[in-house]
Amino acid sequence: MHYSNTTLSPIPGPVTAAMLRLDLLHPEVSGNKWFKLKYNLAAAAAALSPVHIVTFGGAYSNHIAATAVACKEAGYRCTGIIRGERPPVPGHTLQQAQAHGMMLEYVSRETYKTYTQGGFQREGAWVIPEGGHNSYGARGCEEILSILPTADFTHIMCAVGTGTTLAGLINSALPHQQIIGIPVLKGAQYLENEITKLLHPGARPPWQLLHNFHGGGYAKTSPALIDFINTFYKETGIPTDIIYTGKLVMAFHELSRQRYFQDTSKVLLIHTGGLQGNLSLPSGVLSL
Numbered sequence: 325m326h327y328s329n330t331t332l333s334p335i336p337g338p339v340t341a342a343m344l345r346l347d348l349l350h351p352e353v354s355g356n357k358w359f360k361l362k363y364n365l366a367a368a369a370a371a372l373s374p375v376h377i378v379t380f381g382g383a384y385s386n387h388i389a390a391t392a393v394a395c396k397e398a399g400y401r402c403t404g405i406i407r408g409e410r411p412p413v414p415g416h417t418l419q420q421a422q423a424h425g426m427m428l429e430y431v432s433r434e435t436y437k438t439y440t441q442g443g444f445q446r447e448g449a450w451v452i453p454e455g456g457h458n459s460y461g462a463r464g465c466e467e468i469l470s471i472l473p474t475a476d477f478t479h480i481m482c483a484v485g486t487g488t489t490l491a492g493l494i495n496s497a498l499p500h501q502q503i504i505g506i507p508v509l510k511g512a513q514y515l516e517n518e519i520t521k522l523l524h525p526g527a528r529p530p531w532q533l534l535h536n537f538h539g540g541g542y543a544k545t546s547p548a549l550i551d552f553i554n555t556f557y558k559e560t561g562i563p564t565d566i567i568y569t570g571k572l573v574m575a576f577h578e579l580s581r582q583r584y585f586q587d588t589s590k591v592l593l594i595h596t597g598g599l600q601g602n603l604s605l606p607s608g609v610l611s612l
């Protein structure tokens with residue numbers, strides 16, 4: 325993977341801001357998922373030959389989509405354990421994953437829960453947790469801020485699912501930078517603890533999660549969100565997704581409106597990709 329496609333796109337408005345476009349990294353391996361997989365795949369390759377990767381996700385999982393492509397490119401066998409019954413017609417994400425050679429195994433929600441809480445083993449396979457949530461995942465995300473010059477920014481904002489990406493950002497940010505995570509899940513107060521577990525010991529930049537921008541909860545959309553994504557695209561040319569990055573930019577706009585930032589603030593928003601998720605919307609809803 326080379327990072328030459330990535331850019332910093334300015335965001336017009338009263339607060340100086342730019343977006344780090346990890347969505348441009350690769351046509352299929354969405355933004356942050358590449359970084360979370362990097363050291364997980366390296367560890368698997370060091371431990372196993374031939375490599376067989378097993379990981380977990382739901383029917384719309386960006387992590388499943390990215391793992392399928394990354395394994396195909398590396399020539400690794402891979403299996404996706406999918407939450408819920410096999411759908412009569414698999415959606416876009418699963419169809420693509422299968423087309424890239426991922427073997428899919430559907431399990432009930434109960435079994436999935438047991439599996440993802442540590443009750444899963446498979447002989448001869450390297451298991452990557454759901455969402456790439458482990459210290460290898462965080463380690464890869466420590467490289468995000470050095471792709472382009474980002475030292476000038478005073479604030480770094482990122483959407484949060486498992487918090488792995490945010491942990492990598494906190495571990496690699498400079499002491500003068502404030503890290504703000506926007507959880508896209510409702511009632512995700514456990515995240516502070518999960519993120520802390522992945523942090524290096526010692527001094528670190530200030531960080532916090534702002535828990536009121538989930539817009540109703542995971543994958544919940546609203547006409548206001550759809551409008552916002554369409555308008556933001558018209559004004560900036562930057563496409564965002566309904567689950568993560570749309571909510572992140574909406575949170576940034578709301579905070580700007582509330583004068584959360586100062587005149588001297590320079591805000592970096594991390595575009596973590598995820599645009600493949602929009603393909604599960606009926607066509608015409610988004611005008612991206």
Ligand SMILES: *Cc1c(COP(=O)(O)O)cnc(C)c1O
Nearest residue numbers: 485486487488489568596597598
């Ligand atoms: C998976 C994903 C996230 C969440 O990353 P975590 O490391 O799990 O917090 C954010 N944005 C996009 C687009 C994603 O696909």
